[in-house]
Amino acid sequence: MLKFILRRIGASALVLLGASLLVYVLTINSGDPLKDLRESNVQNKQQLIDQRTALLRLDDPWYERYWDWLRGVGGCFTGNCDLGVTVNGVDVLGLTQQAASSTLRLVTVATLLAIVVGISLGILTAIRQYSGFDYSITFSAFLFFSLPVFWAATLLKEYAAIQYNNWIADGHYAPLTIVIVAVVAAFLLQAVLGGTRKRRLLTAAAVFAFVMITLFVFNALNWWREPxxxxxxxxxxxxxxxxxxxxxxxxxxxxxxxxxxxxxxxxxxxxxxxxxxxxxxxxxxxxxxxxxxxxxxxxxxxxxxxxxxxxxxxxxxxxxxxxxxxxxxxxxxxxxxxxxxxxxxSRPISTIGSQTPNFTGEFWEQVLDMGTQILLPTVLLTLVSVASYSRYTRSSMLETLNQDYVRTGRSKGLSEREVIVKHAFRNALIPITTIIAFDFAGIIGGAIITEQVFGWKGMGALFQDGLNAVDPAPVMAFFLVTGIAAVLMNLLADIAYAALDPRIRR
Incomplete structure (x- = not known):
């Protein structure tokens, strides 16, 4: 296993080296880094052009600039990391640390939630194939997966933030609203659980009564504002x-x-x-x-x-x-x-930014503030990822459940829990592991639209700003973080294969 890991690390290092060279060349040839200054009417235009030319070393050959960037990255192994500066003279290392921290806060929670919820729903839909629950989750998965991210983000900002902030000022549901919510909940749950007509009616009646009583009690206790x-x-x-x-x-x-x-x-x-x-x-x-x-x-x-x-x-x-x-x-x-x-x-759910400026709360209020800031983008990324995870898990589980060893386990008298958890699920995890690994690495650099809509200064913004300015330093920093993340997650996936299936170790 150690030789395998070392061999993969060596191959990955060569891939990263070649890819970094390609990205660097493409970035510096993607436009003119002096375009905004050439079109400017300021009196010291030529002086500004000369300053930027010297800052970006535009008169030097591209391979010398690339070699200096590579030496700066190599210094990260000795504690002297140097990723260069932006066109504005800002240290890229500091920007990268801030952007990576912001993006990791955003994608880690969303990915973990998506993995747990998506895989759980995928297993349940596979076990209850062609049931009302299966059809409901399948419809929802395709709906969320096909939603344009920017449009879904706009809906979340309108209804989960602006309208909620208006409502929480009073914090009470109107009686008609409670009835409507109870009816919708009863209809959805009886459709999901399925069964005979009598069972559906009993389920709907129980859910309707429970939701009605709960919401009226919460109103009476002012629970929404003082939970x-x-x-x-x-x-x-x-x-x-x-x-x-x-x-x-x-x-x-x-x-x-x-x-x-x-x-x-x-x-x-x-x-x-x-x-x-x-x-x-x-x-x-x-x-x-x-x-x-x-x-x-x-x-x-x-x-x-x-x-x-x-x-x-x-x-x-x-x-x-x-x-x-x-x-x-x-x-x-x-x-x-x-x-x-x-x-x-007073308006707790934020629609833009990763933190509230000049927030004066104590520790737990600050934690709540960070949670409300990250809530909407996390929900958006989770819904999109849950849709794909549930579909992949369902497909993998259905394929595994039809294997001979699963039928053999049932014929030996194993309980359904043992058959599902120990035999079917473990083998179904192998293709899902690949998806999870690359999805996490991809989201770190791919949440550009989400970051734009919600005003997060993460890795996506770092990449976009650098590319728009034809500035290779931020773009290469983006590549460095996302490339290393992809390599590490791929390596973890290979190790997970060996843990899930002992045959792969050979």
Whole structure:
């Protein structure tokens, strides 16, 4: 495996070298970097032209400029990284760090959400092929996949930001609105779940009643402006998540794994009570990171203690349950600060920019501000990616479910959970792994339209500004980040192949 990895790294380095040369030549020949100055009427036009010519070294041969750029990139390995300067004399390394940080904030959350939701929906639609649920998800996937990104972004800004900000000032649903929402929810859920006519009617009636009661209660409590979740809510949702994870990974008949998950939920909730004063009064990113690592270690330890003959499964179950419980704790604290956040920022959902200028809130209000800034572009990228992931997963799962080894597993008496999770899903992941790897690398450099619509200064803006100015330094910095990301993700995909299918290791 080590030889394979080293061989791939060497080949990838050669590919990056050749591609960088091609991109550099194409960029410097894509236009005239002095065009704006030639058309200018300022008195010192010639002086400005001479300054830019000297700054970009336009009188030097292109291969000398490329070689100097390559030497600057090589200095990154010794701590003397030099990516050049822009036409305005701004250091490209600093711009790249800011742009990469902004883009990673945007695409990481969106990609992770798209992977989890898309693969889950793909598995469910494959299991329930040609059902109402399958048809509903298939229609939605094609709808979201075919939506023009700029148009969907405009709709999100109008209805999920502007109209929501107008509504949250009062924070109450009108009775007619509640009835309409309940009817729509009842119709959609009964169509998705399917079944006989009687079952559909019962489902619709139950959903209608639940939505009506919930929304009226939320109105009475002013929940939308002063939400509450509480320690009891954290415990209930954590226990439900633990049972769900156990049923998927080990099966609820595996009592050791189930008890380990329930213990993890209880310990996590009790720990929340113990650390609540620290989290509320003295929060910091370092503290959150440390507590998150501690939560994972304790959760895995609980799984090892309860595991017995199913130790590995129990550790996996408790590890996932611990992560979910930790996220629930953070969500509960954020919900508790929503009211104070509205007091500082009365229109919470932002439509442009990656941060609110001169925001004066405390730590948790700042976290909410960052979350509301990233919300709309994340939703947009997630919807587009979920559509493709769900389709690829469904196709791969259907192909795998028709294989002989799946039929053999069922004939041996394995439970449907074991057949789906251990046999079909693991083999179906191999082509999906390739898609995920290249999709993540592509989104890092390809969210140009999304960044433009929402005013994010990320890698897409860096590339576009450099190309418009015929400035090779920002374009090459863009290529460097996205190219390395593509190589690394491709390498991770190859390693994942070997982990998923032992035959590939040979």
């Amino acid at each position: 509450m979740f509480g320690i009891g809510g954290v415990l209930v949702v954590s226990v439900a998540a633990g049972v769900l994870v156990t049923s998927l990974v080990a099966g609820v008949r595996n009592r050791r794994a189930l008890y380990a998950a329930l213990t993890t939920s209880a310990v996590g909730t009790i720990s929340y009570l113990a650390f609540a004063p620290l989290l509320v009064n003295s929060p910091s990113w370092l503290l959150l990171a440390g507590l998150f690592v501690l939560a994972i270690v304790v959760s895995v330890g609980i799984g090892a203690a309860w595991g017995g003959y199913a130790r590995k499964q129990s550790m996996l179950v408790t590890g996932i349950t611990g992560v979910i419980t930790s996220l629930l704790v953070v969500a509960d604290i954020l919900i508790a600060h929503w009211s104070s956040f509205l007091g500082i920022k």
